[in-house]
Amino acid sequence: MDAMKLVDSAVSGTILQSISLILPNSSEAAFRAFVNSNYNRLGLLRNMGSPSLLLLITLVLGFSFATYNLVTMVMHNRSISKPIVDDSNGGMFIDPVIEIPESVKKSKTAKLPFHVALTATDAPYSKWQCRIMYYWYKKQKDLPGSEMGGFTRILHSGSPDNLMDEIPTVVVDPLPAGLDRGYIVLNRPWAFVQWLEKATIEEDYILMAEPDHVFVTPLPNLARGGYPAAFPFFYIKPDQNEKLLRKFFPEEMGPVTNIDPIGNSPVIIKKDLLEKIAPTWMNVSLKMKDDPETDKAFGWVLEMYAYAVASALHGVQHILRKDFMLQPPWDLDIAKKFIIHYTYGCDYNMKGELTYGKIGEWRFDKRSHLRGPPPRNLPLPPPGVPESVVTLVKMVNEATANIPNWDVE
Secondary structure, eight states, rough: HHHHHHHHHHHHHHHHHHHHHHHHSOHHHHHHHHHHHHHHHHTTTSSSSSHHHHHHHHHHHHHHHHHHHHHHHHHHHHHHHHOOOOOOOTTTTOOOOOOHHHHHHSSSSSOOOOEEEEEESSSSHHHHHHHHHHHHHHHHSTTTOEEEEEEEEEEESSOOTTTTTTSOEEEOOOTTTTTTTTTTHEEEEEEHHHHHHHOOOOOSSEEEEEEEEOSOOOOOOOOOBBBBOOOTTTTTGGGHHHHHTTTTTTTGOOOGGGGGOOOOOSSSHHEEEHHHHHHHHHHHHHHHOOHHHHHHGGGGHHHHHHHHHHHHHHTTTEEEEEGGGEEETTSSSOTTTTTOOOOEEEOOOOSSSOOOOOSSHHHHOOOSSSOOOOOOOOOOOOTTTTTTHHHHHHHHHHHHHHHHTTTTO
């Protein structure tokens, strides 16, 4: 290979390799044809005779510099549409919504405490979950790595109950009779609207949590300025429900992919942002419930979609944190996770095999205790059951063993 062919090969090879990194679906053959045609048309190198070594080096460096600028520009544009976000394991995953902006990626120099808030009713089923949740909040709050601040149970039953002295509580009104049509979760956005109006909240950030959350490790503030942090739910799929969502998120607001695949919990968000979003969240929830097609399609996750839509209407996008929460029995281990969400039943045979959809020989399901708290000292799962389930039962047992008057409804 003579010097001319060597330079041609080196330059086009460098550019092709760079283009393949940023445009993986591009045709290498087409690009080679483009390069060759331009070389021929411009007479670049080919008609220059025998060049000096200095000229060759200068040309290669020049092409390398141009390629670097091209790669940098395209990669910057790619980061807007398909950003990459760090997870807690030091790995990388594609975030379909938004990247943590460079301006807020830097390590925090001071703690940013957040207020923990959950909505609840005065039903026995809700109360025993709140007691366990509050127990683990108190245990994790002051440990290293925690940025938890105050705690409020927002009781939307309209009147005080017997946990007022045990758990910091603010009483708010439920929706007018019949408005929720049996969908009790519809009271959640209305409860937050009232609480934000009447309460004095010292922290600048709020964690919206639920009674069936257990803090498995100390929770830091995962939000960054105007970018709240949220857990991405696999079953919240805005891109697959565009027809329905356009009823509430008009085309002038942009593509439905601007709607994050989240619910309102867990979310850590600045207080002033939540004050703007909450009334819209309430109104969108009610409108969705009033629309038979949307109500039927979204079912029990309707209020989750409503929060995601309300946020998008205000131009608020969330940092998606898969390490925010785990959900047994589907998530198997607890490594570097912060919250256990025990919304699903855990059913196993005595071989440690999951029997989901069928009541197991061993089971833990919160719905088994609708009328009162579970007994103390629940039996541990059989060998072979995942760490997440074992840890959950142990944490429930520790809480019930230490909470006074546990059997009181």
